[in-house]
Amino acid sequence: xxxxxxxxxxxxxxxxxxxxxxxxxxLLEGLQGIVEEEDVRFGSINFLGSVLKARLGYFLVDEKRFxxxxxxxxxxxxxxxxxxxxxxxxxxxHAHLTLLDxxxxxxxxxxxxxxxxxxGEVFIEEIELPAPPERVYDPVTGLTLWE
Amino acid sequence: xxxxxxxxxxxxxxxxxxxxxxxxxxLLEGLQGIVEEEDVRFGSINFLGSVLKARLGYFLVDEKRFxxxxxxxxxxxxxxxxxxxxxxxxxxxHAHLTLLDxxxxxxxxxxxxxxxxxxGEVFIEEIELPAPPERVYDPVTGLTLWE
Amino acid sequence: xxxxxxxxxxxxxxxxxxxxxxxxxxLLEGLQGIVEEEDVRFGSINFLGSVLKARLGYFLVDEKRFxxxxxxxxxxxxxxxxxxxxxxxxxxxHAHLTLLDxxxxxxxxxxxxxxxxxxGEVFIEEIELPAPPERVYDPVTGLTLWE
Numbered sequence: 001x002x003x004x005x006x007x008x009x010x011x012x013x014x015x016x017x018x019x020x021x022x023x024x025x026x027l028l029e030g031l032q033g034i035v036e037e038e039d040v041r042f043g044s045i046n047f048l049g050s051v052l053k054a055r056l057g058y059f060l061v062d063e064k065r066f067x068x069x070x071x072x073x074x075x076x077x078x079x080x081x082x083x084x085x086x087x088x089x090x091x092x093x094h095a096h097l098t099l100l101d102x103x104x105x106x107x108x109x110x111x112x113x114x115x116x117x118x119x120g121e122v123f124i125e126e127i128e129l130p131a132p133p134e135r136v137y138d139p140v141t142g143l144t145l146w147e
Numbered sequence: 148x149x150x151x152x153x154x155x156x157x158x159x160x161x162x163x164x165x166x167x168x169x170x171x172x173x174l175l176e177g178l179q180g181i182v183e184e185e186d187v188r189f190g191s192i193n194f195l196g197s198v199l200k201a202r203l204g205y206f207l208v209d210e211k212r213f214x215x216x217x218x219x220x221x222x223x224x225x226x227x228x229x230x231x232x233x234x235x236x237x238x239x240x241h242a243h244l245t246l247l248d249x250x251x252x253x254x255x256x257x258x259x260x261x262x263x264x265x266x267g268e269v270f271i272e273e274i275e276l277p278a279p280p281e282r283v284y285d286p287v288t289g290l291t292l293w294e
Numbered sequence: 295x296x297x298x299x300x301x302x303x304x305x306x307x308x309x310x311x312x313x314x315x316x317x318x319x320x321l322l323e324g325l326q327g328i329v330e331e332e333d334v335r336f337g338s339i340n341f342l343g344s345v346l347k348a349r350l351g352y353f354l355v356d357e358k359r360f361x362x363x364x365x366x367x368x369x370x371x372x373x374x375x376x377x378x379x380x381x382x383x384x385x386x387x388h389a390h391l392t393l394l395d396x397x398x399x400x401x402x403x404x405x406x407x408x409x410x411x412x413x414g415e416v417f418i419e420e421i422e423l424p425a426p427p428e429r430v431y432d433p434v435t436g437l438t439l440w441e
Binding site: 160162163164165166167168169170172176177180181193195197221223224225226227228245247249251253265266268270272 | 297298299300301302303304305306307336338340352353354355361363373375376377388389390391392400401402403404419421427434435437439440
Binding site: 003004005006007008009010011012013042044046058059060061067069079081082083094095096097098106107108109110125127133140141143145146 | 307309310311312313314315316317319323324327328340342344368370371372373374375392394396398400412413415417419
């Protein structure tokens with residue numbers, strides 16, 4: 001099935017970590033700080049809550065770079081999903097958000113620094129593996145993916 | 148890292164519960180009834196399916212209260228995410244939904260009573276901890292958060 | 295609580311599988327191929343990444359059939375959620391997607407064949423149970439649900 005996937009990983013459930021994030025902290029820096037502090041090398045992340053403002057990315061395929069969208073107002077986090085894996089030997093967060101504004105409109109994107117927590121409840125499910133994957137630059141997509 | 152989080156919890160994977168909800172049941176009452184029946188004290192929840200109608204909340208920061216949005220029609224649950232923790236000593240559900248209507252528009256919010264199940268597939272991952280967190284009123288945000 | 299749910303399942307955490315999907319593969323065929331290859335009989339799935347194009351379904355209750363929406367452009371996967379269970383004795387994927395286009399608009403639906411992976415990071419949490427549920431046709435909803 002080499003045509004379906006590039007990398008397969010198999011492990012077992014490890015530590016189940018959960019956090020109430022601090023009001024006013026940067027969401028990505030908070031998640032990043034936590035996985036570094038705990039040395040989580042591989043796992044799945046989900047979170048919900050709300051943000052005071054958001055800065056999100058959308059990847060432009062043709063130019064192989066992210067464009068940035070900013071919303072300077074309170075929004076609910078309808079879904080926060082992501083993972084942690086290694087990049088340059090250190091735990092690295094990859095996460096996407098779906099947000100709701102007061103007018104009932106939805107927004108979303110790739111979580112970037114500049115998103116501020118109003119309230120945040122985070123679950124990190126560590127996966128214990130013999131060899132956690134490392135992110136490296138992939139010239140086909142322009143992204144850093146599991147080698 | 149006191150500036151990143153207020154509360155840290157660490158446990159291990161417990162019971163993995165899954166349910167097919169009954170057609171016509173109230174989604175929040177269904178989830179709430181299940182975690183009470185099973186005495187799930189802490190864990191993560193995800194679900195998908197569809198609803199016959201929805202009643203969702205958006206938190207108004209300035210007034211520290213929820214406004215309510217109702218949609219009286221069938222919608223797909225694109226994502227249902229949440230958690231269970233204790234409030235007043237009893238299991239308590241906190242969940243957010245993203246929904247899709249027939250015109251392709253998305254809706255979402257904080258799950259409230261009044262959302263009716265068409266079909267629902269629910270996963271509850273219990274987390275076993277020495278001391279599950281208790282929700283208490285937080286004056287900064289106006290929400291009940293893990294103390 | 296027969297009025298809240300039709301089926302209850304209880305198991306324990308099994309294999310934790312994760313994959314980097316191949317650029318250009320069909321997302322549903324990729325997920326389906328993986329669970330067949332590994333013989334995952336029950337579990338929860340989450341994924342994120344992006345797609346080159348999408349083909350999604352919305353279930354028409356009155357007619358008890360899916361209508362199809364197609365988007366032929368790159369979109370971020372804001373949330374990919376689903377599960378695996380048995381249908382006709384074989385592992386079967388049920389998944390819903392929320393997507394973001396370049397103009398900042400969100401789309402979503404029931405994952406159908408014809409959705410092409412740009413980048414995909416998938417987590418499959420196997421749940422070990424004595425008797426995994428089997429999907430059978432349910433005349434009330436017109437869906438195949440856990441019996």
